Amino acid sequence: MKSFVVLSLFIFAALLFGFPVAKARQSSDAPPAGNAQNGKKLFVGDGCYECHGREGQGSAQTGATRIGPPQLSFEGFQNYVRKPTNQMPPYTSKAIPDQDLADIYAYLKSIPMPPKGKDIPLLNK
Numbered sequence: 001m002k003s004f005v006v007l008s009l010f011i012f013a014a015l016l017f018g019f020p021v022a023k024a025r026q027s028s029d030a031p032p033a034g035n036a037q038n039g040k041k042l043f044v045g046d047g048c049y050e051c052h053g054r055e056g057q058g059s060a061q062t063g064a065t066r067i068g069p070p071q072l073s074f075e076g077f078q079n080y081v082r083k084p085t086n087q088m089p090p091y092t093s094k095a096i097p098d099q100d101l102a103d104i105y106a107y108l109k110s111i112p113m114p115p116k117g118k119d120i121p122l123l124n125k
């Protein structure tokens with residue numbers, strides 16, 4: 001009987017604390033709603049374009065990778081901008097608030113992938 005009480009308490013606690021955590025995790029995977037138009041302005045205003053190019057196409061001169069469209073999840077994107085591991089300067093949430101970053105991400109997401117070489121007629125003559 002005693003172990004039954006302990007077990008049900010345990011299950012109750014798991015229900016109480018376990019599920020909200022799982023839910024919170026799930027929702028953070030989806031990119032937050034961002035305004036692509038505002039993101040385009042921020043991409044220029046915050047200086048991302050200086051290294052990554054106007055369309056986030058990347059640049060051989062600066063060594064900045066193509067980030068339009070981003071290959072990272074929003075979480076990975078945000079983590080990189082906050083704590084880059086190589087040449088890129090870090091941007092704190094004071095410099096670029098989370099919502100601004102979500103807007104920039106939405107802008108980059110709106111950029112189409114470049115066509116593949118085999119799909120460009122001039123390159124296939």
Ligand code: HEC
Pocket residue numbers: 046047048049050051052062063064065066067071072077080081084085086087088089091096104
């Ligand atoms: C001074 C140049 C510079 C600026 C400004 C800059 N970046 Fe970068 N960024 C880089 C370089 C170089 C890399 C390649 C990795 C490295 O060396 O850190 C990079 C990599 C990244 C990556 C990782 C890409 C990947 O797929 O791994 C993201 C995301 C990114 N930049 C976003 C941004 C955003 C958003 C901004 C503007 C807020 C910005 N960067 C401004 C130079 C810059």
